[in-house]
Amino acid sequence: MRQVVMYGPGDVRVEERADPTILEPTDAIVRLSATCVCGSDLWPYRGAEPVDHQVMGHEYVGVVEEVGADVRTVAPGDFVVGSFWASDNTCEICRAGYQAYCVHRVLMGTIGTQAELARVPLADGTLVATPGRPDPDLVPSLLAASDVLGTGWFAAVAAQAGPGRTVAVVGDGAVGLLAVLAARQLGAERVIAFSRHADRQALAREFGATDIVEERGDAGVAEVKARTGGLGAHSVIEAVGTQEAMMQAIHATRPGGHVGFVGVSHDVAIPGDDLFMAGVHLHGGPAPVRQYLPHLIQLIWDREIDPGKVFDLTLPLDRAAEAYRAMDQRTATKVLLTP
Amino acid sequence: MRQVVMYGPGDVRVEERADPTILEPTDAIVRLSATCVCGSDLWPYRGAEPVDHQVMGHEYVGVVEEVGADVRTVAPGDFVVGSFWASDNTCEICRAGYQAYCVHRVLMGTIGTQAELARVPLADGTLVATPGRPDPDLVPSLLAASDVLGTGWFAAVAAQAGPGRTVAVVGDGAVGLLAVLAARQLGAERVIAFSRHADRQALAREFGATDIVEERGDAGVAEVKARTGGLGAHSVIEAVGTQEAMMQAIHATRPGGHVGFVGVSHDVAIPGDDLFMAGVHLHGGPAPVRQYLPHLIQLIWDREIDPGKVFDLTLPLDRAAEAYRAMDQRTATKVLLTP
Incomplete structure (x- = not known):
């Protein structure tokens, strides 16, 4: 699959990498429908955080392609939205509404969702399925729910x-x-x-x-x-x-x-x-987005809010470097990438 | 009257000063039954805050001696407890429970309650009368309510x-x-x-x-x-x-x-x-003690709590220098002064 890698500050490339596979029985593999560049991705891009051949991206929506043996709440074919922290959603911290601090949390940025596919750990706790396959015009808003919203x-x-x-x-x-x-x-x-x-x-x-x-x-x-x-x-x-x-x-x-x-x-x-x-x-601090996902997805599904409007540029994944440049130079507020 | 003055770091004296008088129609003059040294008084005492001939003290209980023409809720003869911030208790910030940030607040430390008498501005908003004249053993606890409790x-x-x-x-x-x-x-x-x-x-x-x-x-x-x-x-x-x-x-x-x-x-x-x-x-931040005074006074009055136990040394006002020394050297947790 193709995946975005930041070689160093200002140096963003799209590379061919091995497709992800199920590593834990609680994993899911998601084929990404849309991903994007986050304002926080600009910190390493500008050299304000160290970066060295880092896979990038932590915002994602897509269709479940495969699930591990223990996954119960999502299934292949489901359209899902996840947060930038994978969380079990059952520990004491999650139950208090702080899923970004789940005792088993995994930062999706270390997996990299600016890609065609992504392995999502703790799929039951992390992913929320939409009521059905969304109309294409809803996808940017669902993607926004993943982090910025x-x-x-x-x-x-x-x-x-x-x-x-x-x-x-x-x-x-x-x-x-x-x-x-x-x-x-x-x-x-x-x-x-x-x-x-x-x-x-x-x-x-x-x-x-x-x-x-x-x-x-x-x-x-x-x-x-x-x-x-x-x-x-x-x-x-x-x-x-x-x-x-x-x-x-x-x-x-x-x-x-x-x-x-x-x-x-x-x-x-x-x-x-x-x-x-x-x-x-x-x-x-890091937002416990998972807590709000069911409510936010419903608001979007019912077309009560249209947060996808923050995306003012859409580019294919292959042009990720251009996406970073546009956000860095503030010619775009937020860029959506289509894998 | 006698009043405690900090001439400089480590230099605490008791001086004769003019008795306070009503300056505003919302003022009350209180004859202090007890006052004390605060942990925060140790900062200037130790030279960690500037101090130059500063009157000291902001904790107080006592008997109202005189009130200004506009004072309605306390009267001469009432035993009262006040907070270290005088507050009107009617502004928008006070009504939200943040009397320490009252838009008309006056810091009692600038008036100095380590003294025989004190002028209390905004008496209606600041002072709370006890249900009657307290038993002497309740006085330390009522004094504690003024700040530390x-x-x-x-x-x-x-x-x-x-x-x-x-x-x-x-x-x-x-x-x-x-x-x-x-x-x-x-x-x-x-x-x-x-x-x-x-x-x-x-x-x-x-x-x-x-x-x-x-x-x-x-x-x-x-x-x-x-x-x-x-x-x-x-x-x-x-x-x-x-x-x-x-x-x-x-x-x-x-x-x-x-x-x-x-x-x-x-x-x-x-x-x-x-x-x-x-x-x-x-x-x-600075506690909005006034918000809690009615409840705290009642708990003390009903002998449900005994916060006065934090006072482990009682000295006459004249020996204020000794009181500061004892707290500075941690031979006492908190010293009560009797004017």
């Missing part, structure tokens, strides 16, 4: 977005934009999106943003306070992963409010005294 | 201590010990206290600790994990304020668990990637 949803839940609350979103990438959608779905009346890009502002508004703020850092904080009676937002979502974004999120939140952070943290150090005086709740 | 209670709430949850407490000062008491009152079945001091271990057990762990740092974390099936505690309370204590708290908490931190933060920087991978909830 699930992550944005978790961020909104962590920030306790809901009725009566004003939510601000730091970051206008796919996760930030889908956090806007999630906040509105969870009942937030007012959603302030930080964005300086006209096309992303438009998508944020389409997903339900009521306010757009172009200022960043302290000026962005001041603008949120000015729009919330001087108090700050009830809920702020951090979907970038930088020091500036994290501090902007903390400072834009009112005392007693909630920050949900999902940007993969790079060189961030939160000053303890600053956090102490802020009085906010802080929660985040 | 209220702070320990908030930490336990922030850590979501409750039925079915295992709670660990980092810090065996008065706040940590009372966080043990609070966790048990909130229903926690198992409370692990970190302590190396026999007397504090004994008081922790008296307040309801089920386990004592003497290890600190990574070894302390490993011990908590060993006692919780490898997962970590559901709830961890940080009541110290150092980098080691904060990281010990974060790492001893299971993914999805809750850290409540109330140690006044000094030179703490939380690595973003560490927090990201931990997946915990983090909440803390």
Whole structure:
């Protein structure tokens, strides 16, 4: 099969590799219908994380081709969506809703889903079958559920977005934009999106943003306070992963409010005294997407949400290098790859 | 009146100062029955915070002597307990339960309650009258409610201590010990206290600790994990304020668990990637003690709890320098001063 491999920063290639096989009786082999490039894939691409001949990709939807002897809940022919962490969904941590920390978790990025086929460990716990074979136009949205929608949803839940609350979103990438959608779905009346890009502002508004703020850092904080009676937002979502974004999120939140952070943290150090005086709740990390998949799949199936709109470029898998380049140069928000 | 003044690090004196007077119609003048030295007073005492001829003290109980024209809920003769933040208890932040961040807040430490009398701003919002004149043996417990009990209670709430949850407490000062008491009152079945001091271990057990762990740092974390099936505690309370204590708290908490931190933060920087991978909830800061005062006063009045046991030394106000010395040298956990 063909698979994307990052040889080093900026060097993405598509190679012929052996087809995956069932290794454990709990495995499934999935023929991928669609996969994509994640914002987090750009960290190694830009040299901000070490990378050396690494298989890439952790977002995926597709059709089950084969299952191990112990797999019960999915079968060959099922169209499935999985999360970027394989999880057993039965351990104490999973049952508490934190499948991204399952005691048996496997990071799908180490398997690589920017490929034609993927072995999915812990298939019963990881994969969720759709109600039937999806219409082709639903595939991008189902793919979004695999990570960016699930992550944005978790961020909104962590920030306790809901009725009566004003939510601000730091970051206008796919996760930030889908956090806007999630906040509105969870009942937030007012959603302030930080964005300086006209096309992303438009998508944020389409997903339900009521306010757009172009200022960043302290000026962005001041603008949120000015729009919330001087108090700050009830809920702020951090979907970038930088020091500036994290501090902007903390400072834009009112005392007693909630920050949900999902940007993969790079060189961030939160000053303890600053956090102490802020009085906010802080929660985040890798999203337990598996928890939300059944609900998100249903919302997509019923065409109540259309998160697939974050994909603004589709390329065949063979042109993966071009996909990375487009996201790196921000000429695309998120690129879908068709194997 | 006599009042404690810290001239500089290590230099605590008792001086004659003018009696306070009503400055605002919302003020009350309280004749203090008891006051005390806080663990946070030791930071400037040790030179870790700047201090120059600073009046000291923010914990207090006493009898109202005079009220301003607008005060409605307390009257001369009432025995009252107040928090270390004066708050209006009516603004949007107060109504959300975060009185320590009241939009009109006044820090009682800037007024100084290690004195014979104190002016309490925003008396209606700040002071809570006891059901009657307390028996003398209840006074230490009521004084504890003013800060250390209220702070320990908030930490336990922030850590979501409750039925079915295992709670660990980092810090065996008065706040940590009372966080043990609070966790048990909130229903926690198992409370692990970190302590190396026999007397504090004994008081922790008296307040309801089920386990004592003497290890600190990574070894302390490993011990908590060993006692919780490898997962970590559901709830961890940080009541110290150092980098080691904060990281010990974060790492001893299971993914999805809750850290409540109330140690006044000094030179703490939380690595973003560490927090990201931990997946915990983090909440803390100056405790909104006012929120809990009515409940805590009732528990004390009904003799259901005896938080006053954290005071292991009582001295007259004139010997304040000795009180600071005893706490600095850890020969006393907490010193009560009688004006």
